[in-house]
Amino acid sequence: MTHTLILLRHGESEWNAKNLFTGWVDVGLTEKGQAEAVRGGEQLVAAGLHPTVVHTSLQRRAINTAALALDAADRHWIPVRRSWRLNERHYGALQGKNKAQVRDEYGEEQFMLWRRSFDVPPPPLDDDAEYSQVGDPQYADLGAEMPRTECLRDVIARLLPYWEAGIVPDLRAGHTVLVAAHGNSLRAIVKHLDQISDEDIAGLNIPTGMPLVYELDEDTMQPVTKGGTYLDPEAAAAAAAAVANQGR
Numbered sequence: 001m002t003h004t005l006i007l008l009r010h011g012e013s014e015w016n017a018k019n020l021f022t023g024w025v026d027v028g029l030t031e032k033g034q035a036e037a038v039r040g041g042e043q044l045v046a047a048g049l050h051p052t053v054v055h056t057s058l059q060r061r062a063i064n065t066a067a068l069a070l071d072a073a074d075r076h077w078i079p080v081r082r083s084w085r086l087n088e089r090h091y092g093a094l095q096g097k098n099k100a101q102v103r104d105e106y107g108e109e110q111f112m113l114w115r116r117s118f119d120v121p122p123p124p125l126d127d128d129a130e131y132s133q134v135g136d137p138q139y140a141d142l143g144a145e146m147p148r149t150e151c152l153r154d155v156i157a158r159l160l161p162y163w164e165a166g167i168v169p170d171l172r173a174g175h176t177v178l179v180a181a182h183g184n185s186l187r188a189i190v191k192h193l194d195q196i197s198d199e200d201i202a203g204l205n206i207p208t209g210m211p212l213v214y215e216l217d218e219d220t221m222q223p224v225t226k227g228g229t230y231l232d233p234e235a236a237a238a239a240a241a242a243v244a245n246q247g248r
């Protein structure tokens with residue numbers, strides 16, 4: 001027997017469309033992003049996948065994607081669990097900046113280090129900066145854990161406790177688990193599941209609104225098929241390549 005895990009990155013956000021670094025800024029979905037979410041739900045139905053519990057971040061682009069996808073799949077009623085630990089990577093002082101402008105200003109190498117390296121975080125964001133989340137009510141309980149910037153290693157460190165204590169127990173209980181989250185928080189889960197090296201994870205990009213299905217061994221929680229399975233693999237590959245090329 002296996003456990004079924006479905007990973008879903010939110011649909012296109014307002015700041016994806018503007019090519020801005022987003023991180024913890026709580027932007028909404030574009031019309032295209034809403035349609036992607038609905039399409040994701042329809043793909044679940046077509047594949048005979050019926051989530052029985054959903055986990056989301058605390059950010060509206062993931063929350064609304066989950067709601068639209070589940071509504072399209074007639075699964076709008078399932079239990080919902082949310083955690084800041086599934087939030088997008090905090091992009092530090094890059095939040096709100098245009099990706100192409102950052103690349104032009106700092107060069108390709110620095111741009112890629114900040115964007116995709118495992119352990120180089122962008123400079124921290126000042127607490128009084130326009131796009132800081134310090135003081136936002138949804139993060140009132142975080143205390144010293146409130147990030148001001150994060151690299152992927154930091155995301156993995158804050159996400160894994162939730163994976164172990166929140167998501168794995170649902171999988172072991174026999175749930176079909178949908179996780180609606182973000183490009184970099186899902187890269188963290190995929191790195192963990194597929195045991196991707198710190199170097200190779202730089203080349204992995206996750207497209208918006210496309211369900212990625214993992215069957216996990218019931219004992220080891222290791223993927224039966226490394227990399228999982230996109231329900232529309234050709235569209236996912238093209239969309240992932242477009243994510244990789246943002247800023248060019």
Ligand SMILES: O=C(O)[C@@H](CO)OP(=O)(O)O
Binds near residue numbers: 020023183
């Ligand atoms: O801006 C962000 O928060 C993320 C996801 O949209 O961007 P990137 O793919 O560059 O890590």
